[in-house]
Amino acid sequence: MPAVLEEICAAKRAHVAQSKTKLSIQDLEEGIKQASAPRGFFSALEKKKTSKDYGLICEIKKASPSKGLIRPDFNPVAHAKDYEAAGAACLSILTDKPYFQGDDQFLIDARRTVSLPCLRKDFMIDPYQIYESRALGADCILLILAALDKSLATELESVALELGMDVLIEVHDAEEMKRALTMKSPLLGVNNRNLKTMEVSTQNTLDLAPMAGSDRLCVGESGLATHQDLIDCEKANVSTFLIGETFMRQDNIIQAVHTMVGK
C-alpha cells in the first residue's frame, strides 16, 4: 500500500475507534431511520451516459495531502449550489479532517442544499463507517481497493448495498481492476493519481477502462484539468468523471464546469 494511504488509514482506524466510544452501531441505525432516502448515484450517472452527456461528479475539496490548501474561501453550501447550477450529475464531498480539512457537516450541509446524489469521499476501513455514512445522508461510498483486502472490501460493499447506497470502487492498476470485477458494484473509478509518486496521468484511465467491459460504468478520477483530458478519456469510452481541484481553484465554478465540458 502507498505510504500516504497507510498513514491515512492508520489515522482513520484510531478515529473510528474513538467514534465507537461515542456512538454505537445501534445509535447509527436509529440515525439511518431518520435520514432521507438514498438518491440514486449510479442511476444519475447512467442517465447522463445514456443521453450521451458527460456525467460529472463534482468534488467539494478544501485541501489535499498533495497540494495543501486548495480553496481558501471554502464554502461547501455555495460550491454545492454552483455545481448543481452548472449541470453536475452528482457531488463528492470530502469528510476526512486531518488530511483534507473535510468535515461530516460539509456532507450534511451540501446534500441538504441541492437535490443531487452525494458521495461521502473518505477512507473506509470499517463497517461502522458505512452505517455512519448513511446516517449522515450519503448516497454512495468510496472503496479504495489499494487500502482493502478482498474480504474487507466485500464486507463493506455488502453493508453499503444493504443500506441502499451505491458503491464507487476505486482502482489504480490492473490487479485491482481484476479484483473490482469480482465485486457486485457496477461503478468503477480509475484513479489517475499514483499515490506513491502523486503524479497524475489520464493514460491510466485509457489503459484500465477497457478491462471493465460493457456491464460496468467507469469513472475517470483525479488530475483532470482541461476539456482535452475528457476528450482523451472518451477514446476508452469513458465519459463519467470525478473532478475536484480544477474546479475548486476557480473563482467562478459554474464557468469552470462549462469550460471543462466544452460549453
Ligand SMILES: O=C(O)c1ccccc1NCC(=O)[C@H](O)[C@H](O)COP(=O)(O)O
Ligand atoms: O488528492 C490527493 O492529494 C490525494 C492524496 C491521497 C489520497 C487521495 C487523494 N485524493 C483523493 C481523490 O480521490 C481526489 O480528491 C479526487 O479523485 C479528485 O481529484 P482531483 O480532481 O485531482 O482533485
